[in-house]
Amino acid sequence: MASTSEILTAERILAATEEVLRRHGPAKATVVDVARALGVSHGSVYRHFRTKAALREAVTKRWLDRTSQKLAVIAAASERDPEARLRDWLAALFEAKRHKAGDDPELFATYTVLTDENGGVVGEHIAELTAQLTGIITQGAGSGTFSVPDPAAAARAVFQATGRFHDPCYAREWTRPGVGEEFTAVVDLLVRGLR
Structure with a gap:
């Protein structure tokens, strides 16, 4: 059982779930495995996440939010030039995704399965990212850096x-030779189009 110094929280459960997914993969990972890793009963896990699906959705959201939060810092730096x-922002998104895929390929493969299961969470993630982009482009249109009639579009x-x-x-x-140059060429083209 969890000691009083280590109160069972949703965050602890999500961290343990990520480790269990890394070890067992999405097909074999169970709530019992998560509870065992935490030293608690599976009922304790279910008090925080009512179903296995809810737990998998929450761990997927947590994984996607790591990227969103890093990008939000760049998007919010309104004192900087919009271009x-x-x-x-685009470079940080590319780098974050490359690191996720390259640093822990097993976990990346696991999350690929989980994101397929949790389309709603992925849709929210994409909406958050495009909202950040909209903010940057809106500021650029307001300052005259960009000339776009509809920043959201x-x-x-x-x-x-x-x-x-x-x-x-x-x-x-993403690890292929020349992909960095291809990324830069696409971004250059898009920025010219926005101007």
């Missing part, structure tokens, strides 16, 4: 146009 922020277009550099289905290409 530089846009470039930095432009943000969606930029997100879609750079999909090859952040959509997990392209992960195998």
Whole structure:
């Protein structure tokens, strides 16, 4: 059982779930495995997450939120030039996705399965990212850096146009020689279009 110095929290459960998923994969990982890793009963886990699906959805959201939070810092730096922020934001997104795929390929594969299961969480993640892009492009349009009539539509277009550099289905290409130069060429083209 969890000691009083280590109160069972949703965050502890999610961290343990991530480790269990890394060890067993999404097909074999169970709530009992998570509870065992925490030294608690599976009922204790269910008090925080009512179903296995809810636990898997929460751990997927946590994984996606790590990227969103890093990007939010760049998006919120409104004192910076919008073009530089846009470039930095896109580069940070690409780098975050490459690190997730390259640093822990087993966990990345696990999360690829989980994101397929949790389309709503993925949709919210994409909406959050495009909202961040919209904010950057809106500020750029307001300052005259960008000339776009509809910043939200432009943000969606930029997100879609750079999909090859952040959509997990392209992960195998992210380590290919020359992919960095290809990314820069796409971003340069998009920035010229926004101007």
